Amino acid sequence: MSSAVVYPILLPLLAGALSLALWRSVRWQRTLGVVFNAALLWASIWLLQEVMEHGFVTMEMGSWPAPFSIVLVADVLAAIMVVLTGIIGLAIAIYSLVSTPRGHEKFGYYPLMHLLLAGVAGSFLTGDIFNLFVWFEVMLLASFALLTLGGERAQMEGAIKYVTLNLFSSAIFLTAVGLLYGMVGTLNMADIAQKVAQVEDPGMLTVVAMLFMVSFGIKAAAFPLFFWLPASYHTPQVAVSALFAGLLTKVGVYALFRMFTLIFTQDVDYTHTILLWAASLTMLTGVLGAAAQFEFRRILSFHIISQIGYMMLGLALYTPLALIGGVFYIMHHIIVKTNLFLVSGITYRLLGSYELKDLGGVYKHKPWLAILFLIPALSLAGIPPLSGFFAKFIVIRAGIEAEAYVVTGIALLVGLLTLYSMIKIWAEVFWKKLPEHVTNTARLEGRIKDKHNWAFYVPVVGLAVCTLIIGLNGQPIYELAEKAATQLLNPQLYIDAVLGGQQP
Amino acid sequence: MESLMAYVIGILFAAAIYMMLRRSIVKMVIGLILLSNAANLLIFAVSGMKRGAPPLIPEGASAPLGPVADPLPQALILTAIVIAFGVLAFAVVLIRRAYEIVGTDDLDQMKDTDT
Structure with missing residues (x-):
């Protein structure tokens, strides 16, 4: 029992409220943004330390005993996700100082950013399925407003598509929660996990599992539900893009990891086979879609x-090594993807476009x-030796060990096509000569010197260093992922931590 | 009563999906509203409907005497209604702004961001 688990939610909520109170002073809101997101990172690292020490950190809201109260639970996976949230939050807060247009800042950019982070952290830490729905909605509403700001x-x-499909997914989620409650009569995830074994109608349980899969599949942008x-x-x-790219879909992935390791493990052959094929097609369609695009x-x-x-x-292969790979992949991906979006923002700043044909000559x-x-x-x-190599290596090795050769083949092919896309950006934006129709080159050639350019580069360098650390010093990160995977594969540990043992 | 509710919920879901498949953005939002109502009713129905048995504990007792209605689903629905109210209010404002900026309410015309 430790209070460490509430701070990652409380700090952004407090920051959001304070920024709202200081609506008129953009300068204060900026300061609060950096200070509180730094505090969030610190709190999340503290939480991770606590989790590494005790295995689980739980807290019952209002001190009601576990199945009746809403519990906050941090296992290793949740703590890792919260640390990543802290890292991305801080990077975005610093980057926003220079990248966010003044008009957006005046119309509540910072309060919304804090609310979004609170929603994300809440989704990772809650141990109650209806509470998860509520945090999803907090996160979604903040993201709706951020997406349309401007x-x-x-x-x-874009927002109409995003809002509609996400509300649709929320309605399915709510339906599934209702049906599940009708069967087991509880909302506490650990309690549900205990009681699903006694459900009389396992067929119905699989139906509910599929409803959850569709709902989280939409949020995670899995095939064939990713079109939003x-x-x-x-x-x-760009700062909003980067924040979304790093965190939002990963909340869906986290929810899938949680539900399909803790609760819906009674019919693994069925559910995880569907997940497996959805995963392969997600990889393939995503990378082929990227190959056809010419906008950064x-x-x-x-x-x-x-x-x-x-x-x-x-997740779908559901072997210890595969889960380690999945967790490792999430850690690597969040940092790398946010960083790429931040870099695209810098080239936009230099040349005023995201279209590859209007960019060039940056390397020079x-x-x-x-x-x-x-x-x-x-x-x-x-x-x-960068972080993505180890992440892919673990997942692919797990695929070969599980003798899922077709899927492993797809994963390897997709890796190759990813390289193609990255080389395309490299060649077009950095390597080729500056196209002649581009005239606003003053910033690129350094004739205009902006005062606060450091805020563009500090987050990018910081995240690049994180990538290098994960890559060059992979062993501790691997051990972290291994701990997370061990807990995921033993739901009993989670159930004991929430329902017994650590209660006051 | 429960089978009647099942039909009502089924019809609501069907109507919601039908409305969401229409091309007009206004009808699409009406579909979303129906969808959230359908989900709320579903929670109400699956948790067992009991009439005239409020979950109150009489004075002096420590547990309710006899079976009572489950209060939790109603709390859930109340929360879900409030949340749905918030997000749907946003959705309505969004389609109004979108109509002003794009100049059409036909979803087929809104394909600038499609790939």
Whole structure:
């Protein structure tokens, strides 16, 4: 029993409330953004330490005993996810200082960002399935508003698709929660996990499992439910894109990991086989979609989808090694993907476009920026010794050990095609000559010097260093993922931690 | 009563999906509203409907005497209604702004961001 588990939710909520109170002072809101997100990172690291020490950290809201109260539970996976939230939150807060247009800042950009982070952290930490729904909605509402901030035509069109499909997914989620409650009579996830074994009608349970899979599949952007993602992620300003790309779909993936290791393990042959094929097709369609795109952020958006496939593959194979791979992949992916979006924001700042045909010559003028792009890009494609290599290696090795050769083949092919996309961006944006029709080159050639450019580069360098650390010092990260996977494969540990033992 | 509710919920879900498949964004939002109502009614129905048995504990007793209605689903529905109210209010404002900016309410015309 430790209070460490509430701070990652409380801090962003408090920051959001304070920023609302300081609505008129953008300067204060900015300061709060950086300070509180740094505090969030610190709190999340503290939580991870506590979790590593005790195995689980739980807290019952209002001190009611476990199945009756809403519990917050942090296991190793949840703690890892919260640490990643903290890292991304801090990076985005610093980056927003310079990248966010003044008008957006005045219309509540910072309060919304904090609310989004609170929703994400809440989704990771809650141990109650209806509470998970509530946190999803907190996160969604904040993301709706962030997505439409600015009100351009593309944003409106993207937002309609995003809002509709996400509300649809929420309705399915709610339906599934209702049906599940009707069968087991409890909302506490540990309690549900205990009671699903006694359900009289296992067929109905599988139906509910599929409802959850569809709902979280929409949120995670899995095949064939991902169409809202490439339609909307390239429309808002870049810091919002990067925040969404790093965290939102991963909440869906986390929910899949939680539900299909803890609760719905009674019919693994059926559910996880569907997950397996969904994962393969997600990888394949995502990467093929990216190959057809010639806009920086659209390419990256499609790659989110294909990477989601690898994480789901880790879950679907459902062996210890595969789960380790899945968790490792999530850690690597969140950092790398956010970083790539941040780099796309810098080239947009330099040349004023995301279209590959309007970009070029960046390597000549800013070789360091090119290197900063190469680190996450090659990591995404899985080039050793960067983080993506180990992530892919573990997942693919797990696939071979599980004798799922077709799926493993697809995973390897997708890795190759990812490299193709990254090379395409490299060649078009950094390597080729600046096209002659591009005239606003003053920033690229350094004739205009902006005052606060450091805020663009600090997060990018920081995340690149994280990638290098995961890659070059993989052993501790692997052990972390191994601990998370061990807990995921032994739901009894989770149930004991929530319902017995650690109660006051 | 429960079988009647089952039919009502089924019809609501069907109507919601039908409305969401229409091309007009207004009808699509009506579909979303129906969908959230259908989900709420479903929670109400599957948790067992009992009439005239409020979950109150008489004075002096420590547990309710005899069977009572389950209060939890009603709390869930109340929460879900509030949340649905919030997000649907946003959705209505969004389609209005979208109509102003794009100049059409036909979803088939809104394909700028499609790939």
